[in-house]
Amino acid sequence: MVLTVAxxxxxxxxxxxxxxxxxxxxxxxxxxxxxxxxAVWPGVEIERLDTLDVMGPGVGRLxxxxxxGNVEHTPWLYEFFYAQLWRHAWxxxxxxxxxxxxxxxxxxxxxxxxxxxLVVSTYPLASxxxxxxxxxxxxxxxxxxxxxxxxPHPFWIHGALGLNxxxxxxxxxxxxxxxxxxxVDVCALPVQRDFHPGPRRAARQSLGLAADALVAVVxxxxxAFGDVVRTVRTLLDAxxxxxxxxxxxxxEDTRARLQALGLPERRLRAIGxxxxxxxxxxxxxxxxxxxxxxxxxxxxxxxxxLVMFRPIAAHGEANADxxxxxxxxxxxxxxxxxxxxxxxxxxxxxxxREVAERAHQVASRGTTEESLRQVATSTPRTGGGRRWRxxxxxxxxxxxxxxxxxQEVGAVLELDPVAGGRLTLADAxxxxxxxxxxxxxxxxxxxxxxxxxxxxxxxxxxxxxxxxAEAEHGMDAALDDYWSEPLPPDGFPWAVRLLQAPTEGRTxxxxxxxxxxxxxxxxxGLLDRLLDPAPDDPLDExxxxxGTGASVSGRSGIxxxxxxxxxxxxxxxxxxxxxxxxxxxxxxxxxxxxxxxTAPVEEARVRAVAAATGCxxxxxxxxxxxxxxxxxxxxxxxxxxxxxxxAMVPVARRAPRLDRVFGNWTAAVTVDLPVGAMGFRQRLExxxxxxxxxxxxxxxxxxxxxxxxxxxLPAPARTVTARTIYTRRFFSTIVxxxxxxxxxxxxxxxxxxxxxxxxxxxxxxxxxAGAVVSSxxxxxxxxxxxxxxxxxxxRPAATEAVLRAVRAAEDEVLR
Numbered sequence: 105m106v107l108t109v110a111x112x113x114x115x116x117x118x119x120x121x122x123x124x125x126x127x128x129x130x131x132x133x134x135x136x137x138x139x140x141x142x143a144v145w146p147g148v149e150i151e152r153l154d155t156l157d158v159m160g161p162g163v164g165r166l167x168x169x170x171x172x173g174n175v176e177h178t179p180w181l182y183e184f185f186y187a188q189l190w191r192h193a194w195x196x197x198x199x200x201x202x203x204x205x206x207x208x209x210x211x212x213x214x215x216x217x218x219x220x221x222l223v224v225s226t227y228p229l230a231s232x233x234x235x236x237x238x239x240x241x242x243x244x245x246x247x248x249x250x251x252x253x254x255x256p257h258p259f260w261i262h263g264a265l266g267l268n269x270x271x272x273x274x275x276x277x278x279x280x281x282x283x284x285x286x287x288v289d290v291c292a293l294p295v296q297r298d299f300h301p302g303p304r305r306a307a308r309q310s311l312g313l314a315a316d317a318l319v320a321v322v323x324x325x326x327x328a329f330g331d332v333v334r335t336v337r338t339l340l341d342a343x344x345x346x347x348x349x350x351x352x353x354x355x356e357d358t359r360a361r362l363q364a365l366g367l368p369e370r371r372l373r374a375i376g377x378x379x380x381x382x383x384x385x386x387x388x389x390x391x392x393x394x395x396x397x398x399x400x401x402x403x404x405x406x407x408x409x410l411v412m413f414r415p416i417a418a419h420g421e422a423n424a425d426x427x428x429x430x431x432x433x434x435x436x437x438x439x440x441x442x443x444x445x446x447x448x449x450x451x452x453x454x455x456x457r458e459v460a461e462r463a464h465q466v467a468s469r470g471t472t473e474e475s476l477r478q479v480a481t482s483t484p485r486t487g488g489g490r491r492w493r494x495x496x497x498x499x500x501x502x503x504x505x506x507x508x509x510x511q512e513v514g515a516v517l518e519l520d521p522v523a524g525g526r527l528t529l530a531d532a533x534x535x536x537x538x539x540x541x542x543x544x545x546x547x548x549x550x551x552x553x554x555x556x557x558x559x560x561x562x563x564x565x566x567x568x569x570x571x572x573a574e575a576e577h578g579m580d581a582a583l584d585d586y587w588s589e590p591l592p593p594d595g596f597p598w599a600v601r602l603l604q605a606p607t608e609g610r611t612x613x614x615x616x617x618x619x620x621x622x623x624x625x626x627x628x629g630l631l632d633r634l635l636d637p638a639p640d641d642p643l644d645e646x647x648x649x650x651g652t653g654a655s656v657s658g659r660s661g662i663x664x665x666x667x668x669x670x671x672x673x674x675x676x677x678x679x680x681x682x683x684x685x686x687x688x689x690x691x692x693x694x695x696x697x698x699x700x701x702t703a704p705v706e707e708a709r710v711r712a713v714a715a716a717t718g719c720x721x722x723x724x725x726x727x728x729x730x731x732x733x734x735x736x737x738x739x740x741x742x743x744x745x746x747x748x749x750x751a752m753v754p755v756a757r758r759a760p761r762l763d764r765v766f767g768n769w770t771a772a773v774t775v776d777l778p779v780g781a782m783g784f785r786q787r788l789e790x791x792x793x794x795x796x797x798x799x800x801x802x803x804x805x806x807x808x809x810x811x812x813x814x815x816x817l818p819a820p821a822r823t824v825t826a827r828t829i830y831t832r833r834f835f836s837t838i839v840x841x842x843x844x845x846x847x848x849x850x851x852x853x854x855x856x857x858x859x860x861x862x863x864x865x866x867x868x869x870x871x872x873a874g875a876v877v878s879s880x881x882x883x884x885x886x887x888x889x890x891x892x893x894x895x896x897x898x899r900p901a902a903t904e905a906v907l908r909a910v911r912a913a914e915d916e917v918l919r
Contacts, residue, residue, distance in 0.1 A: 115144065115480055115542065116221045117147070118149045118150075118218060118220040118221055119148050119151075119223075119224070120151055120218055121134045121151070121226065122152075122155055122223065122230035122234065123155065123225070123226040123230065124155045124156045124164070124227040124230065126164075126167065126168060126227065127325050127327060127395075129253070129326075130226045132295070133250055133252040134152055134226045135296055136294045137226065138152065139297060140472035140473045144473040144476055144477060149763075151220070151648070153211070155207055155227050155230040156168075158207065158210045158211055158214060159210050159229075172329075174417075175327075175416050175417065176329065179417035180417070182417045182418050183418050186417070186422075189259065196259075196282075200258070200259060203229050203232045203233070204236030207233030207236075208235075208236035210233075211230075211233050211237065216495055216766065216767050217764050217766075217767060217769065219544055219766035219767070221246075221542060222245060222246050223245050223246070223248075224479065225265075226249075226250050226294075228259035229259070231249040231259075231265060231268075232262065234262075235262035235263070235265050238484065238486055239264045239486075240490065241492060241493060242486045242492045242493070242557065243486065243492060244486055244491075244492055244561070245484055245560075246479050246480060246482045246483070247479075248265060248269060248475075248479040249262065249265050249268045250291065250294050250475075251270050251271065251275070251279075252397060252398060253422075253423050254270075254271055254272055254400060254423050254427055255422035255425070255426040256279045256282060257419060257422065258282040258283070261283045263283045263286040263287075264485055265287075267287050269288075269294075270288060271291060271292075271293055271466075272430055272466065276290065278426070291474075292471050292472050292475060293401045293466065293472075294472050295398070296382075298382035299382050299406050300386075301460075302386045304386060304389075307387035310383055311380065311384065311387055312369075313349070314347050317370070318347070318390070318446070318449065319347050319348075319349065319390075320348050320389065320392060320446075321348075321387075321391050322335055322339070322350045322351065322393075323350075323392070323393055323399040324353075325393075325395045325398075326353040327353060327355055328359075329394060329395060329420075330416060332350060332358050333365075334439070335392065335413055335414070335442075336348050336372065338439045338442050339442070339446065340367070340371060342442070346446065347370060349384055349387075349388070350375070352374060353377055354377055356376060362374035382402075382406070385399075386408070389408075389409070389456060390409050390410075390411055390446075391403040392411045392412075393411075394414055395420045395423065396420060396424055396427055396433075400412075400432075400433070403463070405467045406467075407460045408463065409460060410433040411445065412424035412427060412428070412435050412436070414437065414438070432462060434459075491555075492558045492560070493555075493558075495768075496811065496815020496816075497811045497815065498620045499556055499620065499822065500811060500826050500830075502619075503826035503827065504830040504866070506867050507696070511618060511619035511620075511864045512862075513624060513627055513863065514615050514617065515614075515616075515627065515860065515861050515876065516612055516860045517613040517614070517631075518611075518612055518702075518704065518858045518860075519613055520857050521611065522853050522854045526611065527604070528572065528602075529572035532570055532572060532600070532602040532851075533566050534852070536570050536600060544560055545622070545765050545766045547564065548597070549562055550595045550597055564598070568592045568599075569596060571599070571600075571601045572602040573603055574605075575603050575610075578608065579610045582605065582612075583700040584698060584699050584700055586614050586616075587862060597618035597621055598615075598616070598618070599615075599616055600613065600634075601613075602614075611854060613856075615634070619768065619864065621766060621767075622768055623754065623769060624770070624863070625756060625769065626766055626767055628844045629646075629763065629764050629765040630765040632646065632762045632844065632849070634851070635849040635851050636849065636851070637845070637849060638847055641848075645845050645846065648763045671801075675801055675802030675804070675809075676809070678803050686747055687749060687835075688742075688744075688750075688779070688836055689868065690743075690832070690837075690869070692870050692889065694870070694891060695889055697889070698865070698888070699887070700885060700899070701885060701899045701900075702858075702885045703860075704857070704858035704860065704882070705882045705906075705907075705910050706880065706882070707721075707877055708880070709910060710725060710728075712914070713917050713918065717785065719788060719792050721882075723788065723792045723795055724788065725841050725875045726775070726777075726839050726841060727788035728910055728913060729777075729875075730787055731784055731909035731912060731913070732886070732905040732906045732908070732909040733749060733837070733871070733873070734778075734780070734781075735909065736897060736901060736902055736905040737749075737779065737897065738779060739896070739901075741895070745779055745781055746780070748777055749837055750774060750834070750835045750836045751774070751777050752774055752839075753772060753775050753795070753840070754771070754772050755770060755771050755799065756769070762844070762845060771803075771807040774798065774834075774835060775791060775798065777837075778790045783912075784912045784917065785916050788913075814826070827867065830867070832866070832867065832869055833868075837872055838866070838869065838873070838874075839872070839873045839874070840874040840875070841875045841877075844859055844876050844877060844878035849879065857879075859881075861874035861876045862874070862885060862887055865887060870892055871886060871889070871892065872887045873887075884906050886902040886903075886906065888902060
């Protein structure tokens with residue numbers, strides 16, 4: 105298959121939408137923004153966060169309970185708080201600073217994990233958090249707040265954000281009064297495109313509503329605030345010609361009370377949460393609300409008259425006032441006014457057309473896509489020259505650097521020939537260039553001015569970071585040379601090189617980054633964004649696993665916390681106990697030169713061995729590595745079988761996927777690889793037993809906790825600690841196994857045949873191993889210190905040892 109490479113789309117590649125499940129309006133606005141982003145930037149990856157869930161277990165439930173309780177039972181208290189935000193600027197600033205510090209600190213890890221290049225908020229506490237991150241943590245991504253009500257309040261508007269959007273020009277003075285430093289603009293109504301003007305008759309037919317009735321849709325939000333039953337009775341009592349559809353959201357009690365009225369559907373239809381709101385709004389003659397949130401914007405977008413009846417306290421009354429002033433709604437303060445309004449509409453239906461025309465004028469003003477483009481090209485407003493901090497687990501690998509042991513991870517991609525010629529440097533730069541602008545990880549420049557931080561204000565020079573070379577002395581030697589030279593010294597810790605060996609018929613795309621940018625899983629996620637998938641590939645690997653990041657609250661959260669705590673304690677004990685054992689230290693000189701031995705193997709061969717032994721594929725691969733190292737190092741006299749090789753095996757703390765592109769998130773377990781004389785099956789049994797036992801004892805969780813604790817040490821202490829524990833004192837090799845994309849991938853039109861990882865060496869550790877599964881191939885690779893050549897361990901011997909180990913597995917298990 106030949107893939108035509110499309111040019112980069114020149115927009116954001118990763119959009120983070122920060123919202124909250126507080127009613128339905130914030131989530132509705134978030135859904136509208138996601139829909140618009142997908143339309144304007146095809147292929148954009150989107151993640152939505154619930155701010156309240158991020159703020160901590162149980163926070164969402166607590167805040168929702170407080171909100172509902174205030175609106176329903178103590179509206180005076182809710183109104184008092186709302187009024188104080190407007191009356192006292194110091195109170196508004198203090199409240200925003202408190203909530204911003206809380207939510208902002210909790211958002212840091214989620215922003216690092218997803219590494220977005222654009223962030224939008226649809227919830228006030230999310231906006232506070234993002235503003236705090238701009239001012240106090242150097243958040244360097246374009247951000248915007250979309251106000252999902254027509255009337256903004258001080259919690260909505262923030263001067264530290266790049267843009268603050270309101271939905272009507274009448275709201276601009278209010279927004280600027282909230283924060284005079286804020287950049288405020290008017291955007292199109294942020295509603296999903298299903299809300300649009302359309303034939304009323306067709307909508308009624310599809311829903312089974314009366315064609316000749318005055319249809320009133322009553323929607324009081326997700327919680328159905330207020331006396332909905334009283335509202336419905338007033339409408340029904342106004343005329344026999346009225347048919348009411350009451351959308352009760354999640355309030356099943358209100359729905360049951362309405363159904364208990366025993367009225368036929370031609371007069372009353374009470375429904376719960378529904379996805380038919382676009383059709384219901386189009387079918388309506390009137391849309392009634394008491395809050396004025398999402399349903400108000402949806403009615404306006406659909407060109408339907410809006411009535412605000414008995415608005416709820418605080419933001420409900422503010423929305424009603426501004427909607428009326430803007431000519432977009434009628435206000436009925438009591439039952440008599442509502443009855444009179446219904447009578448007037450029945451007498452003069454033409455009045456509704458005037459309201460619908462005003463709504464249409466507002467709805468047809470611009471598009472949500474235009475505002476998103478504006479946000480994407482805006483300049484982030486970072487405060488005080490602050491830079492986004494380097495996470496402790498990332499900085500660890502910078503502290504672990506030694507002159508002869510630089511922590512650089514990478515991958516060797518073997519490419520198929522391209523039709524009609526060969527790839528060129530221009531092809532590589534044309535492919536990588538647009539993606540550099542869309543991936544913040546490739547724009548990160550490391551700055552150390554007393555505190556490690558990331559600067560995203562510049563862009564790496566493609567001529568320096570995207571290079572090509574002829575493999576004059578063979579491809580293997582060219583790879584050795586590439587991994588033996590340092591990364592460019594300009595602070596951008598990544599580089600790629602296109603290598604050509606015409607006499608061998610080989611083309612390789614080599615990628616390397618400093619470990620500070622991310623672990624192997626993050627590298628594979630980044631790599632997948634540099635490659636092109638098949639047009640029909642659903643890219644499932646780029647989506648988070650179901651339930652990833654989900655909040656657990658209440659008793660379940662407590663039980664989960666207790667279980668995790670026990671695992672950590674058990675894991676710490678296991679780590680401490682295992683460190684007392686003895687293992688083989690590989691004694692040899694250290695050099696800066698690396699030898700890269702690659703050995704791609706068909707995945708089916710590994711899966712067959714796994715199926716026959718009841719093991720998992722990664723367990724088979726690690727046993728293959730143990731078998732190969734026993735053969736390779738044993739023949740050189742570096743191991744004698746009396747003591748094992750202590751291997752550090754990185755382990756993902758969740759189902760490994762390609763949804764993240766930045767950061768070190770994996771933990772590790774230690775496994776004593778048996779390197780004595782034995783058959784493959786016996787070696788596999790020992791490796792498998794250790795892997796499962798150590799994972800069950802909580803070693804990955806404990807290793808993660810240790811890494812976090814190290815981050816709280818002073819910088820000099822972190823360096824000393826990293827250079828103490830990331831050495832032969834604690835392990836003698838590293839063995840990594842990672843899944844990449846299952847579907848085929850192309851680079852600059854050339855299909856990727858295999859991906860072999862390059863795992864960096866550590867102090868006193870002269871050999872590492874890694875495997876990547878992609879497109880039906882397991883790419884195995886050993887990284888050797890060139891000093892091992894003096895001990896008769898070289899690249900060809902390493903490659904052959906791996907292939908012999910695979911054959912040994914098949915011979916013993918399958919035959």
